[in-house]
Amino acid sequence: MAKKQTPASKKSVKSPAAKPASKPVAKPAVKPSPAPVKSEPAFEVEIPSGPAPSAEQAKSDLHRVLEKSGSIKKCSSCGSNDIIFDNEKGEYVCNNCGLIIEENVTDVGPEWRAFDADQRNARARTGAPIKYMKPNKGLVTEIDMYNKDIRGTKLPSKRQAQLYRMRKWHKRASIASSSERNYLIALPELNRVASYLGLPDNIREQAALLYRQCVKNNLIRGRPIETVVNASLYATCRDAGMPRTLDEIAQVSGVPKKEIGRSFRVIAHELHLKIPLTDPSSYVPRYVSALKLSGDAQEKAVVLLKQAMKKGLVSGRSPTGVSAAAVYIAGALVGERRTQKEVADVAGVTEVTIRNRYRELKKELNIDVNL
Ligand SMILES: [Zn+2]
Numbered sequence: 001m002a003k004k005q006t007p008a009s010k011k012s013v014k015s016p017a018a019k020p021a022s023k024p025v026a027k028p029a030v031k032p033s034p035a036p037v038k039s040e041p042a043f044e045v046e047i048p049s050g051p052a053p054s055a056e057q058a059k060s061d062l063h064r065v066l067e068k069s070g071s072i073k074k075c076s077s078c079g080s081n082d083i084i085f086d087n088e089k090g091e092y093v094c095n096n097c098g099l100i101i102e103e104n105v106t107d108v109g110p111e112w113r114a115f116d117a118d119q120r121n122a123r124a125r126t127g128a129p130i131k132y133m134k135p136n137k138g139l140v141t142e143i144d145m146y147n148k149d150i151r152g153t154k155l156p157s158k159r160q161a162q163l164y165r166m167r168k169w170h171k172r173a174s175i176a177s178s179s180e181r182n183y184l185i186a187l188p189e190l191n192r193v194a195s196y197l198g199l200p201d202n203i204r205e206q207a208a209l210l211y212r213q214c215v216k217n218n219l220i221r222g223r224p225i226e227t228v229v230n231a232s233l234y235a236t237c238r239d240a241g242m243p244r245t246l247d248e249i250a251q252v253s254g255v256p257k258k259e260i261g262r263s264f265r266v267i268a269h270e271l272h273l274k275i276p277l278t279d280p281s282s283y284v285p286r287y288v289s290a291l292k293l294s295g296d297a298q299e300k301a302v303v304l305l306k307q308a309m310k311k312g313l314v315s316g317r318s319p320t321g322v323s324a325a326a327v328y329i330a331g332a333l334v335g336e337r338r339t340q341k342e343v344a345d346v347a348g349v350t351e352v353t354i355r356n357r358y359r360e361l362k363k364e365l366n367i368d369v370n371l
Helices: 007-014 019-025 040-049 052-058 061-071 117-123 157-174 178-196 201-216 225-239 246-253 257-270 280-290 295-310 319-333 340-347 351-365
Strands: 083-086 091-094 100-102
Touching: 178 201, 178 225, 178 246, 201 225, 225 246, 225 257, 246 257, 280 295, 280 319, 280 340, 295 319, 295 351, 319 340, 319 351, 340 351
Parallel strands: none
Antiparallel strands: 083 091, 091 100
């Protein structure tokens, strides 16, 4: 179907950047110590000796494909944008006029085929993505512990001893800097607290990145590692609209709430973080599920909070308290009443707080409930 039209001639037109390929030929020779004569210009003179067509040939196919795939927009014959890639023949073909724009294209994909996820994982030879959660971002080399060579035969004892020493020094060298040593303590702690709080991976990664920024900006000086770790976590959660209260974090981490709060303020100020105020409705789903309330109650609570925000009943009050009161009222409105104590326990606030917020909401929003 595709009629071939002088693909070779097209190629020479398409690649104007073929000249510099001859550059790497020039080798900076070993310093000629006895010759004080200036020999630098001589290097430059000898470069152009490479024949131009062979240099173009030398240009790697991969490079050309990448270049093409980025630049091909139009067929040079008919001007069509409809260029397709023929996988079997390795050709770029104009779908309109049939001009072959590029042939013998190297397939830059993997040389294996996979039919399911397991095979794909088993055959991929690339490593895991970079993780801020891991010391050295997970980009580490490991010398394994098996004392075996590639065929599985045991190594002679002399070699084993050598490997032992290599392992030891490798371990020491890979955590050479003080900040890496710091991460070695901080990041597992971050992971631990995040696990207890049920935080997903992306939040952990973000918190780890924030912590790394704290270290880089010298904000950990004079503060315990755990404090800064938990402050980063708190900031990240709040920023992601998945707030955890200082109380919750303090309880899980064992670091006093006051300390975390203070570190958080320092971090936010020094790194110029713009962390939004906590939206009380972001607590609602958690309270609702902990109290085993229905979706109706959740919906109602969110509506109440929206109205409350409009009337300015939220600012200056703890978001957890307002949220808990809204859930408390919403539960009663949909006929799933929970006691003040139950709600207070789930939200980590006092019954007095709930009572006060409840009165405010009831009065200002004209809610017809009697609890
Ligand atoms: Zn065309």
